Structure formats: structure tokens, C-alpha cells
Amino acid sequence: MAAEPVIIVGAGPAGTRAAQRLVSAGLHPVVVDENDRQGGQIYRRQPPGFHRSHKKLYGTEAGRARSLHDDFDALLPSIGYIPGTTVWGVSDEGLLTMRGSEVTILPFSAIIIASGATDRIMPLPGWTTPGVYSLGASQIALKAQACTIGRRPVFMGTGPLLYLVAWQYLQAGVKPAAVLDTSSLATRLRGLRGMAVRPRAVTNGLRYMAALARAGVPLRSGITPCRIEGQEAGVTAVIWQDAKGTLHRTACDSAGMGYGLRSETQLADLLKCEFIYDTRFSQWRPKTDPDGRSSRADVYLAGDGVILRGADAAEAAGKLAACALLQDRKIPVPGEEILGLRETLNTMTSFADGLAKAFPWPARLAAALPDDTVVCRCENVTAGDIRHAATAYDSPEINRAKALARPGMGRCQGRMCGLAATEILAAARGEPVASAGRIRTAAPLKPLPLDCKVTS
Amino acid sequence: MKTYLREPARADVIVVGGGLMGAATAFFLRTHGLSVILLERDLVGQAASGTNFGNVRRQGRYLPQLPLSNRSRDIWGRLPELIGEDAEFLPNGHIRVTTRPEDGERLEQYARDCKPYGLDLTIMTGDQARKMFPMVGPDITTVSYSPHDGHANPRLAAPAFGRAARRAGALVVERCEVTAISKDASDFVVEAANGGRYIAPMLQISGGAWGRWMAKSFGEDVPMAPQAPQMGVTEPLPYRIAPVIGSASGVTEEVVYLRQVKRGNIIFGGGRRGTADLVTKRARLDPMNTLRQMPCLARLVPAVSQLRVIRTWSGVEGYVEDSLPVMGASPTVSGLFYAFGFCGHGFQLGPAVGATMAELIATGSTDIPLDPFRMSRFTQDAATGPAATATRQT
Amino acid sequence: MPALFCRVDETDRQPIRLFVDGKEIEALEGDTLLVAVLSNADRLRKNEFDNKPRAGFCLMGACQDCWIWTEDGRELRACSTQAEDGMRIMTGEVPWLLNR
Numbered sequence: 001m002a003a004e005p006v007i008i009v010g011a012g013p014a015g016t017r018a019a020q021r022l023v024s025a026g027l028h029p030v031v032v033d034e035n036d037r038q039g040g041q042i043y044r045r046q047p048p049g050f051h052r053s054h055k056k057l058y059g060t061e062a063g064r065a066r067s068l069h070d071d072f073d074a075l076l077p078s079i080g081y082i083p084g085t086t087v088w089g090v091s092d093e094g095l096l097t098m099r100g101s102e103v104t105i106l107p108f109s110a111i112i113i114a115s116g117a118t119d120r121i122m123p124l125p126g127w128t129t130p131g132v133y134s135l136g137a138s139q140i141a142l143k144a145q146a147c148t149i150g151r152r153p154v155f156m157g158t159g160p161l162l163y164l165v166a167w168q169y170l171q172a173g174v175k176p177a178a179v180l181d182t183s184s185l186a187t188r189l190r191g192l193r194g195m196a197v198r199p200r201a202v203t204n205g206l207r208y209m210a211a212l213a214r215a216g217v218p219l220r221s222g223i224t225p226c227r228i229e230g231q232e233a234g235v236t237a238v239i240w241q242d243a244k245g246t247l248h249r250t251a252c253d254s255a256g257m258g259y260g261l262r263s264e265t266q267l268a269d270l271l272k273c274e275f276i277y278d279t280r281f282s283q284w285r286p287k288t289d290p291d292g293r294s295s296r297a298d299v300y301l302a303g304d305g306v307i308l309r310g311a312d313a314a315e316a317a318g319k320l321a322a323c324a325l326l327q328d329r330k331i332p333v334p335g336e337e338i339l340g341l342r343e344t345l346n347t348m349t350s351f352a353d354g355l356a357k358a359f360p361w362p363a364r365l366a367a368a369l370p371d372d373t374v375v376c377r378c379e380n381v382t383a384g385d386i387r388h389a390a391t392a393y394d395s396p397e398i399n400r401a402k403a404l405a406r407p408g409m410g411r412c413q414g415r416m417c418g419l420a421a422t423e424i425l426a427a428a429r430g431e432p433v434a435s436a437g438r439i440r441t442a443a444p445l446k447p448l449p450l451d452c453k454v455t456s
Numbered sequence: 457m458k459t460y461l462r463e464p465a466r467a468d469v470i471v472v473g474g475g476l477m478g479a480a481t482a483f484f485l486r487t488h489g490l491s492v493i494l495l496e497r498d499l500v501g502q503a504a505s506g507t508n509f510g511n512v513r514r515q516g517r518y519l520p521q522l523p524l525s526n527r528s529r530d531i532w533g534r535l536p537e538l539i540g541e542d543a544e545f546l547p548n549g550h551i552r553v554t555t556r557p558e559d560g561e562r563l564e565q566y567a568r569d570c571k572p573y574g575l576d577l578t579i580m581t582g583d584q585a586r587k588m589f590p591m592v593g594p595d596i597t598t599v600s601y602s603p604h605d606g607h608a609n610p611r612l613a614a615p616a617f618g619r620a621a622r623r624a625g626a627l628v629v630e631r632c633e634v635t636a637i638s639k640d641a642s643d644f645v646v647e648a649a650n651g652g653r654y655i656a657p658m659l660q661i662s663g664g665a666w667g668r669w670m671a672k673s674f675g676e677d678v679p680m681a682p683q684a685p686q687m688g689v690t691e692p693l694p695y696r697i698a699p700v701i702g703s704a705s706g707v708t709e710e711v712v713y714l715r716q717v718k719r720g721n722i723i724f725g726g727g728r729r730g731t732a733d734l735v736t737k738r739a740r741l742d743p744m745n746t747l748r749q750m751p752c753l754a755r756l757v758p759a760v761s762q763l764r765v766i767r768t769w770s771g772v773e774g775y776v777e778d779s780l781p782v783m784g785a786s787p788t789v790s791g792l793f794y795a796f797g798f799c800g801h802g803f804q805l806g807p808a809v810g811a812t813m814a815e816l817i818a819t820g821s822t823d824i825p826l827d828p829f830r831m832s833r834f835t836q837d838a839a840t841g842p843a844a845t846a847t848r849q850t
Numbered sequence: 851m852p853a854l855f856c857r858v859d860e861t862d863r864q865p866i867r868l869f870v871d872g873k874e875i876e877a878l879e880g881d882t883l884l885v886a887v888l889s890n891a892d893r894l895r896k897n898e899f900d901n902k903p904r905a906g907f908c909l910m911g912a913c914q915d916c917w918i919w920t921e922d923g924r925e926l927r928a929c930s931t932q933a934e935d936g937m938r939i940m941t942g943e944v945p946w947l948l949n950r
């Protein structure tokens with residue numbers, strides 16, 4: 001048996017269930033997570049000293065959150081757990097991690113990447129103004145810090161998180177100024193068929209909308225966001241167009257925006273896993289078999305970090321990836337367990353497909369962004385800069401545009417702007433977005449201090 | 457019989473490989489009035505020319521290369537008038553620094569030797585240097601200052617030459633991988649993976665690290681192999697470091713260098729090289745090398761240790777056994793020219809390589825001495841005698 | 851300076867004091883540095899290229915738009931760093947050694 005441990009990157013639902021399954025087969029995996037506390041995004045734990053209940057924090061998902069936290073805590077004697085530590089690179093010796101300025105090399109026999117997702121962002125004039133946050137950020141402020149991003153936020157974008165976050169704010173006593181959805185009611189109906197496989201999730205969504213409507217929060221769909229107005233520091237309004245083309249101005253003091261999620265695939269890219277373009281989610285992702293095997297024999301993927309199917313699917317996928325790893329090591333796994341997990345995931349996949357249809361990524365907005373809109377917030381690259389690189393400088397794909405105009409060259413390496421920048425490039429050239437490629441990842445995945453010390 | 461997708465394209469000269477060498481050659485050939493086809497496998501300037509450190513440095517070079525390098529320095533300063541953009545060339549000086557007496561002596565010797573070539577360097581003690589360049593670290597004991605060298609943006613330079621060549625009438629074909637080069641009675645015939653065919657009486661091989669197989673098509677082999685210099689960049693800081701700062705240490709690991717761009721980021725590189733693969737076109741960046749570079753960089757400029765690295769990269773470069781490029785006419789095939797294998801120091805030379813090769817191709821001669829770079833040093837010298845005695849100095 | 855963030859719960863934690871651009875602010879134990887600052891102020895940092903204020907974006911360590919400097923020249927990612935009593939941070943200037 002391989003001497004080096006299995007490393008699991010990410011302690012969210014996928015990583016936790018993967019670890020649990022490996023432990024139950026007698027392995028001692030090492031779990032690394034950038035967060036100080038286990039739980040991942042949805043089941044993010046609040047810091048010590050906070051005492052809101054699970055019910056208050058996780059609502060309908062309180063039971064799942066509780067079990068994920070408790071199960072993980074029970075694993076602690078059997079796993080290596082390295083919290084507050086970011087995986088930033090890959091060398092022949094192992095995964096390179098950092099915690100502050102301490103760098104450690106983690107040798108591995110296999111890796112399960114369970115790195116989750118971030119908000120998917122469509123830039124908008126004014127979106128770099130203080131007071132504008134991602135939807136996820138709006139939720140994290142509340143969940144992990146008991147704060148809101150303002151007293152009267154507008155939430156805009158699309159996807160189920162839009163209504164969930166708005167509702168959570170309402171519950172916390174902060175009434176949103178409006179919820180603005182780029183998806184129309186008609187597209188939402190189109191997605192309903194796929195989503196119907198998980199009636200509870202649909203009902204929850206409808207319940208949030210109803211509660212918001214009852215509280216008098218304007219819910220608008222099929223809208224086109226135009227810009228965020230503000231002073232130097234502070235949002236004053238969101239300007240948007242309704243489906244008929246009429247302009248509206250919603251006064252507010254903050255804004256949360258997000259258009260679904262994007263898988264956090266940079267580590268898989270560093271590991272040179274093969275990628276494919278996933279038309280359902282209009283993004284590139286590591287290629288996997290149904291159980292989570294990547295193109296590399298020693299790398300497995302699970303959860304939202306590879307396919308955006310949500311938290312319940314992430315738990316199943318984490319377990320399934322662990323089963324795949326065990327099978328590959330000739331450790332017996334009951335056949336019905338694998339079949340059962342695959343079946344769960346199939347259901348989740350139909351639901352996710354339905355969601356993606358109901359709340360589509362509004363690629364058209366990228367094409368329409370004014371030239372002076374900042375797209376890459378790190379480097380302050382505008383839509384016009386990208387279009388210039390696309391046409392005048394004849395860049396057929398995003399890495400060329402990056403070389404010539406710098407989108408994605410900053411601290412976040414295109415994590416925030418990459419997908420939108422690629423849409424802008426493709427639209428400017430009148431070519432399909434898949435042919436415009438994806439921003440190549442380079443180490444370090446997060447900024448690495450030059451005074452770092454390597455410890456073993 | 458092979459069938460071709462379209463009629464072959466013809467020109468006076470075909471340039472194979474659109475790095476800085478190929479793009480600049482194509483541009484300058486147009487100024488001589490010759491028709492040119494530039495064939496590039498990927499996009500112009502995407503390989504070594506677009507990934508390098510950006511040093512526009514003369515000091516420290518092999519002395520017989522200085523005439524070519526001086527010519528290049530002159531062209532770098534005139535880029536806006538020639539090609540309409542400056543590629544962010546900043547002639548704010550270049551310093552080579554040492555911490556060891558023996559390295560200091562080498563710097564002093566070099567400063568004396570390069571003078572006849574028109575390169576004026578100022579040797580300073582560490583303390584003198586720190587008055588002028590306060591960022592230099594306390595360990596530095598000797599500094600060699602070249603005031604007119606500097607740096608430029610490699611991502612912009614070759615594409616700018618490529619566009620200028622196109623504007624001047626060159627046919628620049630990108631995403632066109634050359635698969636075979638041959639010569640019939642009078643013309644070179646080039647075949648490309650996309651089915652294209654190109655014909656010309658003269659041809660230049662400027663395939664960078666990939667030049668070897670192309671030259672071998674004509675029976676001329678060069679002992680060379682690809683390697684991957686290791687680069688990185690920090691977050692942006694206020695612009696405070698004007699010169700390029702490079703270590704002149706004799707120890708490979710310690711030979712690191714850095715420059716700050718006007719936007720504020722500090723770009724660095726050096727130390728051990730990584731491996732590179734000609735088939736996958738991948739140059740490996742080993743993050744362990746980045747970690748090794750860090751303390752060495754902090755010795756040059758201690759203030760960098762407060763900063764963070766935000767990205768690292770590498771590029772495929774061709775290194776010839778004797779660390780000199782292959783440049784000039786083929787000794788055996790008439791109409792065939794070479795400009796490849798620039799061994800990690802070709803970016804600065806690029807513009808002059810273009811100007812000089814174009815001159816050679818168009819007029820049959822050039823005043824720039826190219827003898828040390830001749831192909832025959834590997835193929836014929838044993839037989840022809842005298843030329844073989846030119847020895848290499850560093 | 852108006853505060854961007856608004857506390858809605860968990861306000862019975864121990865107060866801590868920090869200094870932002872030399873001015874004392876009060877925050878609560880368990881706050882991230884980002885929350886500590888933005889529950890008192892309307893900005894965290896300046897973008898390097900247009901010098902306009904920024905106040906983070908993702909709160910989950912992804913966007914890197916919340917790096918701030920301490921007076922003694924350390925750089926911290928505000929959304930993923932715990933605020934500590936006595937921290938002294940700067941939102942305008944960069945205390946880089948070569949900047950002095």
C-alpha cells in the first residue's frame with residue numbers, strides 16, 4: 001500500500017464525506033482547508049464566541065449542517081486535519097501549502113479535490129464601489145459574522161442563492177430594497193421540469209419568494225442591470241431596465257450580486273488534469289468519470305469544485321470519489337453502495353440541469369457592457385481593453401488577451417473576471433465562447449509571501 | 457500524389473517561426489522591399505519571446521556579441537518611430553551586483569574589456585551604489601552600472617513587430633505549424649499542418665528552441681536542448697526601482713534578477729532552470745525554484761521580502777552547447793539563413809537580429825560580425841580550420 | 851466616516867480596539883479584520899491603479915481585493931484574518947520600505 005497519505009483538499013460537504021468514507025475503510029487521509037473551521041461554504045461555522053443556533057444559521061438545512069459538523073468532529077482522531085492552510089502549488093515532492101508565511105510540503109499518494117465554488121460574476125459599471133459584494137459575500141457576512149453588507153441592499157443577478165440570501169437578510173431584520181433577477185419567468189418555467197425531481201428544494205425557493213413578496217420587497221425578473229451609482233465610497237442606487245426596456249432607479253446603500261457559481265478548478269489545472277467545456281454551465285471543468293476520477297490516476301474530484309450540483313450532491317459525490325479511490329486500490333466497496341450514490345447524483349444532476357435552465361448565465365450582458373466598465377478588478381482592465389485585444393490585436397483566445405491587455409493577471413488570477421472576460425472576448429470576435437479558451441492557472445493559487453519559510 | 461488544399465503562396469523570403477527573431481526579420485525585410493511570408497505555429501511571440509524576463513541588457517554579454525547588442529539597444533530606443541509602439545521599453549539602467557570579492561573582480565575586468573566595444577560601465581562599491589540605488593541590500597559589495605540598458609515588456613514586443621510587419625505588407629500566418637521544409641532546384645518548399653504550402657527562393661529558420669529539427673532537414677545539426685528559466689511577479693507597489701538589478705554571482709542558485717514595471721509589479725527570475733518539452737511545448741515551473749529564489753532576491757533588495765508573489769511562469773528556450781546562438785547563412789544550402797537558439801539572452805538582441813538578418817538576406821552582407829554564431833562551428837570547422845580558432849570568452 | 855456594515859446579532863462579544871489610519875476604532879472579538887474595519891469605516895484599501903477605494907468583494911479569500919497593510923509593514927487579507935486587539939492598519943498608504 002502507498003506510504004503517503006491521501007490528501008483531501010476542502011472540508012466542505014464533499015471533502016468531509018470523502019474523508020469519512022476513507023476512514024471507514026481504514027485509511028488515514030489528511031484534510032486541508034483554507035478556512036479556520038470545517039464546513040465549507042454552505043455549512044460554514046461561525047467563530048468561537050458566537051452562539052446563534054444551527055436552526056438560525058442554516059434554516060431548513062440545520063439537520064444536515066449538524067450532522068456534517070458532528071461527523072467531521074468524530075473523524076478527528078482518525079484523520080490529519082490542517083485548517084487555516086491554503087494549497088497553492090504542486091511540486092514533485094507534493095502539494096505546497098501555506099499558512100501565513102509558513103510553507104509546508106505535503107507528499108501524497110492520491111488527492112481528492114473538493115474545492116467548492118465561488119460566485120459567478122458579471123461585471124457592471126460601478127461594481128468596484130465599496131458596498132458592492134458578491135451574493136456569497138453577503139451571506140458570509142451574515143452567517144459567519146452576524147453583519148449585513150448594508151441597511152438597504154439590492155440583490156441582483158440570478159439563481160436560487162439570490163432569493164435565499166434576500167430572505168436571510170429579511171429574517172435578520174434588513175429588508176432588501178429589491179431583488180432583481182436577469183432570468184425571466186418564462187425561462188424559470190422551462191427549468192422547472194428538471195427541478196421537479198427535488199420538490200422540497202423547489203418549495204423552499206418558492207417559500208422565500210413568497211415571504212419576500214409579502215414583506216413588500218419588489219421582486220423583478222427578466223431585468224437588465226445597467227449600473228451601480230455611488231460616490232467614492234458608498235452605493236446610492238442601482239439602475240436597471242425592465243423587460244420592456246423602461247429604466248428604473250432603485251435607491252439603496254449596498255448591493256449583492258451573483259449569477260450562479262463557478263467551480264474552483266485552479267488546483268486541478270495546476271495538477272494538469274484534462275479539462276472539458278461543460279455546455280450546461282457554460283464553463284470549463286476538469287474531465288471526470290461519473291465517480292469522480294480525473295484524467296490523472298492519482299487525482300479525484302468531488303462536489304461543486306467539479307460539477308455545480310449543490311451541497312447534497314457534494315456529500316454524495318465526496319463519498320463516491322472516495323469509493324472510486326478505494327476500488328482503484330483494490331479495497332472492496334459494496335456494489336450497491338456505488339450504484340446508490342450514482343443514482344442520487346443522477347437525480348441531483350437533473351435538478352442542477354433544471355436550475356441552469358431556469359437561471360441561465362446571461363452571456364448577452366457581457367457583450368453589452370460599456371467599454372469603460374472595469375472587468376478585472378485586480379488590474380483595472382476594462383471591457384474596452386479586452387475588446388481592443390480581441391479585435392485590433394487579434395487575440396483569438398483569452399490567454400492571448402491576458403498577455404496583451406492583462407485581464408486575469410492580478411492577485412486573483414482571473415478567478416473573479418475570467419468567465420466574463422472570456423465572454424466579452426468571444427462576443428467581440430463573434431465566435432463561440434468555448435473557442436475562446438480559459439485562463440491558464442499558475443502557482444501560487446493565492447498570493448505567496450516572499451519571506452516564507454519552508455518547514456517539513 | 458499528395459493533394460493540397462490551396463495554391464501555394466509565394467514570396468521572396470519565407471520566415472519560419474514568429475518569435476521576436478522571426479517577426480523582427482519579417483518587418484525589416486519589408487523595409488528592404490522584399491516580399492515576406494512569416495509562418496507561426498501558434499501566435500506571434502507566444503513562446504520564449506513572450507514569456508521571458510524582459511531584460512534589455514548589454515553588460516555581461518559575450519564581448520563579440522556587443523556590436524549586435526549595441527545595434528539592438530539603438531533600435532529599442534527607436535521602436536515608436538519604427539513600429540508605432542514602445543513595448544514599454546524603459547532605459548533606466550541595469551546594475552549587476554555581487555557579494556563576493558572574486559565576482560567583483562570579474563565585474564571590473566568586464567568593465568575594462570567592454571569599453572573598446574563602446575559600452576561604458578561604472579564600477580561602484582556597495583556604499584557608493586546604495587547612495588544612488590537605496591534599494592540595494594547591505595551585503596552587496598561591488599556594483600557594475602550600465603546606465604543605458606533597461607527592460608521592456610516581452611508580451612508586447614514580438615506581437616508589435618508582427619503587426620508592424622503585417623502593416624508593411626508581410627503575409628503573417630498564425631496557427632500554421634510547419635511540418636516539412638525542403639529545397640528543390642531553386643526554391644524552398646514549406647508544408648504546414650493545415651495543408652498550406654509556401655514557396656520562396658530564400659528562407660530563414662527562426663524556430664527558437666524548435667530550430668534544431670528544421671536545420672537538420674538540411675543536414676545541419678546543432679547540439680542544443682530546451683530548458684525553462686523560472687519567472688515570477690509580485691503584487692503592484694509604488695514605482696521605486698528604476699534599474700534592472702541582477703546578481704553576478706558565480707553560483708547558479710544565486711543568479712537571480714528583478715525589475716519593477718511602471719505599473720508597480722516586480723518581475724523576477726533566475727536560479728536553477730526547469731525542464732522543457734518540445735512536443736508538449738510545456739516549460740515547467742517548479743515552485744520549489746520559486747522558493748529558492750526568494751532569499752536570493754531579498755539579498756539583492758531586502759524590501760522585496762515584505763511582498764507577495766502573485767504568479768509564476770516559464771517559457772521554452774533553446775540552449776546551445778556553447779551558449780551562443782546560431783545566426784547567419786547556411787554554409788551548405790544557398791538561400792538558407794538561420795537565427796535561432798538564443799540561449800536565454802535573445803530578447804535584447806531581437807530587434808537587431810531582425811535588422812541584421814534582413815540586411816544579410818536582402819544585400820548579401822552585413823557589417824555586424826556574425827562569425828562567432830555561424831552554423832559551421834558545429835558542422836564544418838574540423839575541415840576548414842582557421843574559423844575554428846575563434847574562442848569564446850565570457 | 852460612515853460604516854458600510856451593519857451588525858444584526860452577536861453583539862455581546864468582548865470589545866477590542868484597533869487603529870485605522872491612526873484613528874482608534876472599536877470592534878468585537880471574533881470579527882474578521884474586514885468586518886472590524888467596515889463596521890466603522892467605508893473602505894479598506896485603495897486600488898493600485900486608479901487609487902479609488904475598495905472594500906473587499908467575496909469575503910471568502912477568493913477575490914484578493916481586501917489585502918491591507920499594518921503600520922509595521924505586514925500585509926493581511928482582511929476577510930480571512932482575525933482582528934486582534936491593538937492592530938494598527940493603514941487603508942491609504944503602503945508602508946513598503948522603499949516607499950518611505
Ligand SMILES: Cc1cc2nc3c(=O)[nH]c(=O)nc-3n(C[C@H](O)[C@H](O)[C@H](O)COP(=O)(O)OP(=O)(O)OC[C@H]3O[C@@H](n4cnc5c(N)ncnc54)[C@H](O)[C@@H]3O)c2cc1C
Nearest residue numbers: 010012013014034040041087115116136303304310311314
Ligand atoms: C459563498 C457561497 C454561498 C453558498 N451558500 C449556499 C446556500 O446557502 N445554500 C446552498 O444550498 N448552497 C450554497 N452554496 C453552494 C454550496 O456551497 C455548495 O453546493 C456546497 O457547499 C458544495 O460543497 P463542496 O464540498 O463541494 O464545497 P465547499 O463547501 O465550497 O467547500 C470547499 C472547501 O474547499 C476549501 N478550499 C478550496 N480551495 C482550497 C485550497 N486551494 N486550499 C485549501 N482549501 C481550499 C474551501 O476553503 C472550502 O472550505 C453557496 C456557495 C457559495 C460559494
Ligand SMILES: Cc1cc2nc3c(=O)[nH]c(=O)nc-3n(C[C@H](O)[C@H](O)[C@H](O)COP(=O)(O)OP(=O)(O)OC[C@H]3O[C@@H](n4cnc5c(N)ncnc54)[C@H](O)[C@@H]3O)c2cc1C
Nearest residue numbers: 473475477497505508509511634664771798801802803804
Ligand atoms: C523564461 C525566459 C526568460 C528569458 N529572459 C530573457 C531576458 O531577460 N533577456 C533576454 O535577452 N532574453 C531572455 N530570454 C531569452 C529570449 O526570450 C529568447 O532568446 C528569444 O525570445 C528567442 O526568440 P526566438 O524568436 O528565437 O524564439 P521564440 O520566441 O521561441 O520563437 C520561436 C517561434 O517559432 C515557432 N515555431 C516552432 N516550431 C514551429 C513550426 N513547426 N512551425 C511554425 N512555427 C514554429 C514557435 O511557435 C515560436 O513562436 C528568456 C527566455 C525565457 C524562456
Ligand code: FES
Nearest residue numbers: 906909911914929
Ligand atoms: S474579500 Fe475577497 S479575498 Fe477578501
